[in-house]
Every structure is written in C-alpha cells, then in structure tokens.
Amino acid sequence: MAILDWLPTKDRLSRFGLAVDVACLVCGSDSESRDRLFAACPFAMDVWNTVLSLCGTRCAALTWDQRLSWMVGNLKGKTFRVRILKLAWTSFLYYIWEERNYRYFRGISSSSExxxxxxxxxxxxxxxxxxxxxxxxGNRFLYINWELF
Known part of the structure; x- marks a missing residue:
C-alpha cells in the first residue's frame, strides 16, 4: 500500500474532502504524506539511516522516489545483506506507519531508538x-550488528 500511495495519510484524507489537520503526526511539520512520512520526516530519516548503518551501507536518497529507486537498484541478488535490507525495509515501513497510528489514535509516541x-x-x-x-x-559484521548470535 505504501508503494502505491494508498495509505490513508492526512494529505490523501484532505483530498477526499475530510477536514483534517494535515501536519505530520510524527515530526509536526509540513503536510503528512507518504513521501514525508517515510522519507523526508527527520524521525524516519534517523530510523532509516540507523538501519542502513547496521547493514554497513549508506543511501543519499532524500525523497521517496529516490529511496525507492535506490532500493530497486541495490536489493538484487540473494546475499545475506540483501536479505536483511529487504526485511528491514518492510519492517521500517510497517513500524513507521504503526508509530504514526499510535500517535494519532492513542497519543503514545516512541523514540527512534x-x-x-x-x-x-x-x-x-x-x-x-x-x-x-x-x-x-563477509557477513560477521551483519551478525554482530543485528545481534544474530
């Protein structure tokens, strides 16, 4: 749903005619959109950059489209690092969306850590x-960083 931009973010809800405060729930600035929530939001950027460092890699992508393009280009093959990155990407999307919902519906927030x-x-x-x-x-670093021992 995230890739297709079908998540009910505040910008989409307002386009459907609902009267909502469109500010991003996670960082409190700009309009909450898929692009903002998963790429431009400082909270999400901190989480994703930490995940990438655990994998021993970096990504300079700042927008959703750039990040998705980076993922498509770099997540080919069946190496252990690629497997971890794929799992981490889907988990990242899930837990950022969950954090957004916890803040919206329960008033509970968690740290990026x-x-x-x-x-x-x-x-x-x-x-x-x-x-x-x-x-x-070759993959000892990954086992240590992801605490797989």
Whole structure:
C-alpha cells in the first residue's frame, strides 16, 4: 500500500474532502504524506539511516522516489545483506506507519531508538524462521550488528 500511495495519510484524507489537520503526526511539520512520512520526516530519516548503518551501507536518497529507486537498484541478488535490507525495509515501513497510528489514535509516541529495536527484532525473528547463512568474514559484521548470535 505504501508503494502505491494508498495509505490513508492526512494529505490523501484532505483530498477526499475530510477536514483534517494535515501536519505530520510524527515530526509536526509540513503536510503528512507518504513521501514525508517515510522519507523526508527527520524521525524516519534517523530510523532509516540507523538501519542502513547496521547493514554497513549508506543511501543519499532524500525523497521517496529516490529511496525507492535506490532500493530497486541495490536489493538484487540473494546475499545475506540483501536479505536483511529487504526485511528491514518492510519492517521500517510497517513500524513507521504503526508509530504514526499510535500517535494519532492513542497519543503514545516512541523514540527512534525504540523503532530501530522493533525493526531489529522483526528482522531477527524472520531470519531465525529461515535457514541462516553460515557466519563467515563477509557477513560477521551483519551478525554482530543485528545481534544474530
């Protein structure tokens, strides 16, 4: 739903004629849109940059389209790093959206560190349910950073 821009963000709700305050719930600035929520929001940028550093990579993409293009270009193959990045990306989308909903419906907010911890737990749980690659020098860094030992 995020890729198709079908999430009921505030900008979409206002386009449908609903009277809503369009400010981003996560950072409080600008209009809440998919692009803002998952790419331009400082909170989301902090979470995603932390996830990327756990994978030993960087991404200079600042917009949703740039980030999606980076993902398509870099998530090819079946390496352990690519598997983790794919799981981390879907977890990132899920937990940022969940954080937005917690703030909107429950008035509860979490720090970016808590969201990163949730992403790490989700990635670990999924990797443990699959057959893990053997630890070698190439992916030892990933095992340590994602606490897979």
């Amino acid at each position: 808590v969201i990163v911890k949730r992403i790490k737990e989700a990635v670990k749980a999924k990797l443990y349910s699959l057959s893990l690659h053997r630890v070698d020098d």
